Amino acid sequence: MKTNTILLASRPQGEPTAAQFQFEIREVPAPKAGEVLLKTRYVSVDPYMRGRMSAAKSYVAPFEVGQPIAGGVVAEVVESQAESLPVGSIVVGNLPWQEYSVAPAASLNHVPADQAPISYFLGLLGMPGLTAYFGLLDICQPKPGETVVVSGAAGAVGMVVGQLAKIKGARVIGTAGSDEKVAYLKQLGFDEAINYKTADVAQALAAAAPNGVDCYFDNVGGVITDAVYDLLNKHARIALCGQISTYNNTEAPVGPRPEGKLLKTSTRLQGFIVSDYLPQWPAGVKQLTEWYGQGKLQFEETITEGFEQIPAAFLGLFKGDNTGKAIVKVA
Amino acid sequence: MKTNTILLASRPQGEPTAAQFQFEIREVPAPKAGEVLLKTRYVSVDPYMRGRMSAAKSYVAPFEVGQPIAGGVVAEVVESQAESLPVGSIVVGNLPWQEYSVAPAASLNHVPADQAPISYFLGLLGMPGLTAYFGLLDICQPKPGETVVVSGAAGAVGMVVGQLAKIKGARVIGTAGSDEKVAYLKQLGFDEAINYKTADVAQALAAAAPNGVDCYFDNVGGVITDAVYDLLNKHARIALCGQISTYNNTEAPVGPRPEGKLLKTSTRLQGFIVSDYLPQWPAGVKQLTEWYGQGKLQFEETITEGFEQIPAAFLGLFKGDNTGKAIVKVA
Numbered sequence: 001m002k003t004n005t006i007l008l009a010s011r012p013q014g015e016p017t018a019a020q021f022q023f024e025i026r027e028v029p030a031p032k033a034g035e036v037l038l039k040t041r042y043v044s045v046d047p048y049m050r051g052r053m054s055a056a057k058s059y060v061a062p063f064e065v066g067q068p069i070a071g072g073v074v075a076e077v078v079e080s081q082a083e084s085l086p087v088g089s090i091v092v093g094n095l096p097w098q099e100y101s102v103a104p105a106a107s108l109n110h111v112p113a114d115q116a117p118i119s120y121f122l123g124l125l126g127m128p129g130l131t132a133y134f135g136l137l138d139i140c141q142p143k144p145g146e147t148v149v150v151s152g153a154a155g156a157v158g159m160v161v162g163q164l165a166k167i168k169g170a171r172v173i174g175t176a177g178s179d180e181k182v183a184y185l186k187q188l189g190f191d192e193a194i195n196y197k198t199a200d201v202a203q204a205l206a207a208a209a210p211n212g213v214d215c216y217f218d219n220v221g222g223v224i225t226d227a228v229y230d231l232l233n234k235h236a237r238i239a240l241c242g243q244i245s246t247y248n249n250t251e252a253p254v255g256p257r258p259e260g261k262l263l264k265t266s267t268r269l270q271g272f273i274v275s276d277y278l279p280q281w282p283a284g285v286k287q288l289t290e291w292y293g294q295g296k297l298q299f300e301e302t303i304t305e306g307f308e309q310i311p312a313a314f315l316g317l318f319k320g321d322n323t324g325k326a327i328v329k330v331a
Numbered sequence: 332m333k334t335n336t337i338l339l340a341s342r343p344q345g346e347p348t349a350a351q352f353q354f355e356i357r358e359v360p361a362p363k364a365g366e367v368l369l370k371t372r373y374v375s376v377d378p379y380m381r382g383r384m385s386a387a388k389s390y391v392a393p394f395e396v397g398q399p400i401a402g403g404v405v406a407e408v409v410e411s412q413a414e415s416l417p418v419g420s421i422v423v424g425n426l427p428w429q430e431y432s433v434a435p436a437a438s439l440n441h442v443p444a445d446q447a448p449i450s451y452f453l454g455l456l457g458m459p460g461l462t463a464y465f466g467l468l469d470i471c472q473p474k475p476g477e478t479v480v481v482s483g484a485a486g487a488v489g490m491v492v493g494q495l496a497k498i499k500g501a502r503v504i505g506t507a508g509s510d511e512k513v514a515y516l517k518q519l520g521f522d523e524a525i526n527y528k529t530a531d532v533a534q535a536l537a538a539a540a541p542n543g544v545d546c547y548f549d550n551v552g553g554v555i556t557d558a559v560y561d562l563l564n565k566h567a568r569i570a571l572c573g574q575i576s577t578y579n580n581t582e583a584p585v586g587p588r589p590e591g592k593l594l595k596t597s598t599r600l601q602g603f604i605v606s607d608y609l610p611q612w613p614a615g616v617k618q619l620t621e622w623y624g625q626g627k628l629q630f631e632e633t634i635t636e637g638f639e640q641i642p643a644a645f646l647g648l649f650k651g652d653n654t655g656k657a658i659v660k661v662a
Binding site for chain 1: 549552553556566571572573574577583584585586587588589590591593594595596597598599600601602603604607
């Protein structure tokens with residue numbers, strides 16, 4: 001059968017544009033033994049994909065020009081050559097941006113569709129939720145009464161970080177890029193939320209954290225991070241998760257050197273990617289699902305409709321269009 | 332009785348000069364119950380003291396203008412009101428820059444003078460040796476065959492770091508500021524040593540670390556550190572111990588932002604000061620003394636003679652005058 005697919009047309013210089021994407025009709029082979037034919041239901045668009053569009057070595061291999069872009073996808077089994085995944089099963093996996101695709105059953109995870117909306121397995125109960133879970137609970141390890149700052153707090157990862165920090169009894173400060181997002185964070189239970197586009201970030205953070213900062217979960221980098229470094233308490237912990245403010249830079253970003261500040265405060269900073277915690281994923285999903293079931297975690301999605309809207313939804317990430325998880329509903 | 336003493340005359344702007352120091356004759360009180368009168372034998376001069384000369388909050392309280400400068404001192408008990416420290420005992424402690432002083436016995440550590448030269452308790456078996464010990468073994472945790480880079484490798488801390496890394500079976504690369512120091516590091520067993528003043532540091536480090544860098548023990552900061560960041564392997568560990576290249580800056584230092592590089596490699600960076608490990612000091616001294624006794628650790632001192640030479644010896648630290656521990660022999 002045929003499927004619509006989205007290829008990487010060219011590598012971006014600086015901020016990606018629609019020119020990076022090319023639609024093409026491709027052939028999908030029939031599933032062989034152990035494989036399933038999948039109909040794409042939801043496609044995840046994530047900031048980390050910007051890195052894969054460049055040729056530079058990073059923590060995941062680059063996309064190839066002329067080949068389909070791939071990422072997190074929730075799909076439905078429409079034809080099965082694998083006993084473990086009968087027709088109608090919902091799965092999540094790393095799959096190409098296609099309306100239909102074929103994959104080995106062993107490369108997919110079954111989605112328990114009775115426990116949450118199936119798109120949540122690309123968000124709260126998927127890669128972003130697990131990123132928040134391990135980065136906050138394993139690296140930052142907030143204690144009751146400590147102050148936690150989260151940048152990119154209204155994104156899919158950040159909003160979970162803040163809620164987990166509240167579960168752990170910490171005081172939580174988030175930064176985000178619009179007044180609507182700030183209002184939403186307050187609604188979610190953040191103690192303080194700062195619009196970094198309109199506030200003097202350094203002043204606002206200092207005012208919001210009168211006792212200093214014990215934990216920092218960084219999705220953004222740049223001037224927000226510079227400001228947090230000046231507020232660190234002794235033995236602070238930093239989970240370095242993303243640097244979206246610099247992903248589209250064409251030259252190496254420059255800023256105040258942080259080492260002196262990290263040294264004086266005996267701060268620990270840990271770069272990480274959620275795959276560092278692969279063996280602990282099932283335990284993480286179990287705990288997140290439990291807290292969600294108990295009403296302790298809320299989640300928000302910005303859902304764009306239509307396969308052909310995937311590039312636009314991706315490009316919107318760098319304009320701050322999304323609150324919570326940016327997702328495309330394909331079918 | 333009277334003693335010569337060295338006061339902080341004024342706070343330095345940028346690099347300290349002789350103008351910061353003032354000699355004065357002061358009265359030493361007779362020791363009270365539990366106290367001892369001490370004759371200073373060796374005075375330690377250390378880069379971290381530059382920080383204490385500024386008023387800015389740091390990991391140790393600033394020195395007061397008009398008051399004696401204080402630091403690591405090895406001294407001999409010449410009058411005792413404390414049973415635990417009879418006359419003739421050798422002790423090490425945090426004491427003022429004075430020829431004689433009085434201190435509570437409880438604030439001093441007894442020096443086992445039969446196990447090593449007594450000045451080593453300001454170096455290999457004192458604060459610098461323990462700094463190397465905990466920073467390398469607790470934070471960096473080098474594994475056999477891994478590559479360890481040490482900046483300021485010919486300093487009191489760095490030379491111990493390199494030897495400990497060799498004991499642990501790692502490949503060790505050191506940077507230092509003269510050809511003599513480089514030759515000395517080779518003699519100590521460093522696999523590679525780089526004169527950062529004459530080499531292209533980034534090129535030389537890349538050539539010396541063809542398999543990348545797993546551990547970095549940083550005493551220096553600045554461009555050496557920038558170059559190491561570009562060579563980090565996945566799951567690298569950085570012990571952030573000192574930033575001597577920036578201590579005399581009058582403006583906040585600026586450089587390439589490191590976060591993206593630390594993120595891509597899931598690197599852990601830990602700022603620390605040896606006092607973070609206070610409860611483990613006795614175990615550290617015991618292990619270092621054992622390795623020294625077995626001939627596994629060498630140590631080097633640059634000894635300046637005469638109480639009045641203390642300021643010059645301190646100022647020499649920022650000119651790279653010392654190989655190994657800079658120390659002043661007072662008596």
